[in-house]
Amino acid sequence: MPPTQTRTLQPRESTGLADRLALSRAATEGSHLRTDDFADWLAARGRAHAFRVERIPFAELDGWSFHEPTGNLAHRTGRFFTVEGLHVTEEGPPHGDGPPADWYQPVIRQPEVGILGILAKEFDGVLHFLMQAKMEPGNTNLLQLSPTVQATRSNYTGAHRGGAVAYVEHFAGPGRGRILADVLQSEHGSWFHRKSNRNMVVEAVGDVPLRDDFCWLTLGQIAALLHRDNVVNMDARTVLSCLPLGGGQDGALLSDTGLLSWITGERARHSVRADLVPLKDLPGWKRTGSSIAHEAGRYFRVVAVSVQAGNREVRSWTQPLFEPVGRGVTAFLVREFDGVPHVLVHARVEAGFLDTVELGPTVQYTPDNYAHLPPSRRPLFLDTVLRAAPDRIRYEAVHSEEGGRFLRAESRCLLVAATGAEAPRIPPPGYAWATPAQLTSLVRHGHYLNVQARTLLACLRATPVSSR
Known part of the structure; x- marks a missing residue:
């Protein structure tokens, strides 16, 4: 018989972690880079490398082509991602009435799971987080603050035949x-087909x-940078939202069990069928030599770009990107109930989700x-947000969406204090009030909060919010 193995029980929760994270949140200056010097540092990193992004016709894509007979846009290696068609039928309309929704659209299919990882380390008794000035071709200003590692499986396993991904051994290795x-x-359920990423924070040994x-930054410094337009990228925001930050009152309009039951009920009452179909001759969409666009001129376009980036694992490449038509608006309406802040969440149905419904912001529209x-x-509450008086806006910044797949995709992110008339205690079907602490609990589990809600949760943590 094998020798008896002894095991040591471990605490179910990390002892002292909440206090260490709170200390980092309170630290508005770090040991390595002053917050006031960050803009100069980022600009210097931009000057240190040559960056260029140009639109090109599909015919100039290198390694990418429309395959017959489907017309799907794919790379010759079979890696990275493909652009395919999607046929969606939603049999459970948001308000329970009317005919089933039915539409066609292009979609990004990328079945591999990428790594979004932030490395942490303590300096002078305070946790700091290793952030990267990373160029993404879709970013309006190209260079933004990203996680330590932001890489698809194709990238960190070397499918691009470029350099190694820095620091990936802290997230993918045995040590x-x-x-x-x-x-x-x-990821974005409207543009990706069942795409997930591994969101990780690892304290280095x-x-x-x-x-x-x-650069190494404290949570307090990153919180300050979240108040600046197009600085902290989407991947950094989603990873930061997953940190198990403590705090917040215990009370809530819905108990945790009640909130989970409501989510389960929303998932049960919606029936969504999303079938991959050929991109060729997709109903309602027209392909030209340089774009695939909706016949009404709305939603988004599929385009192609040529990229040069001096600090990437591969210095030049071409690729397709999705380009939205117009800037998005994502917002939480905020109210206090018995002195406890709540945000109004929406049970969002998006065709690309694995489980039909995830919690989204009150408003998530273009x-x-x-x-x-x-x-x-x-859409409900859209005009309430768009017409909000300045004294009702508790947070506002423009943030980029995923710059590796989307071209100049930006959202105006808002936290808006609402009155009882605008957002009643008993909300319309498909909406519920939840506390930031409840969202923090849910985000520790996959596929409960969508990427836009995770962005707003990160912004909410960076902002003292009151509805008064």
Whole structure:
């Protein structure tokens, strides 16, 4: 018989972690880089490398082609991702009435799971987080603050035949440090087909050499940067939202069990069928030599770009990107009930989700897509957010969406204090009030909060919010 193995029980929760994270949140200056000097540091990193992004016709894509007979856009290696068609039928309309929704669209299919990882280390008694100045071709300003590692499986396994991904051994190797957060989270359910990424925060063991284009920042410094437009990228925001930050009152309008039951009920009452179909001759979409666009001129386009980036594993490449038509608006309406802040969440149905429904912001729309509709058919709460007086806006910044797949995709992110008349205690079907602490609990598990809600949760943590 094998020798008896002894095991040591471990605490179910990390002892002292909440206090260490709170200390990092309170630290508005770090040991390595002053917050006031960050803009100069980022600009210097931009000057250190040559960046260029140009639109090109599909015919100039290198390694990409439309395959016959489907017309799907794919790379010759079969890696990275494909652009395919999607046919969606939703049999459970948001308000329970009317015919089933039915539409076609292009979609990104990328079945591999990527790593979004932030490395943590203590300096002078305060946790710091290793952030990267990373160029993404879709970013409006190209260079933004990203996680330590932001890589698809194709990238960190070398399918691009480029250089190694820096620091990936802390997240994918056997010698990882102390795991502070590790959860699979969805990407944009409207543009990806069942895509997930591994969101990780790992506290390093031993020395961590500081490479060019990287910097150590406290949570307090990152919170300050979240108030600046187009600085902290989407991947950094979603990873930061997964940290198990403590705090917050115990009370809530819905108990945790009640909130979970409501989510389960929303998932049960919606029936969504999303079938991959050929991209060729997709109903409602027209392909030209340089784009695939909707016949009404709304939603988004598929385009192609040529990229040069001096600090990437591969210095030049071409690829397709999705380009939205218009800037998005994502917002939480905020109210206090018995002194406890709550945000109004929406049970969002998106065709690309693994489990039909995830919690999204109160408002998550591109207003230009609804400008032609009469008021009675416009999305709930959209006009409440768009017409909010400045003294009701508790947080506002423009943030980029995923710059590796989307071209100049930006959202105006808002936290808006609402009155009882605007957002009643008993909300319409498909909406519920939840506390930030409840969202923090849910985000520790995959596929409960969508990527837009995770962005707003990160912004909420960076902002003292009151509805008064």
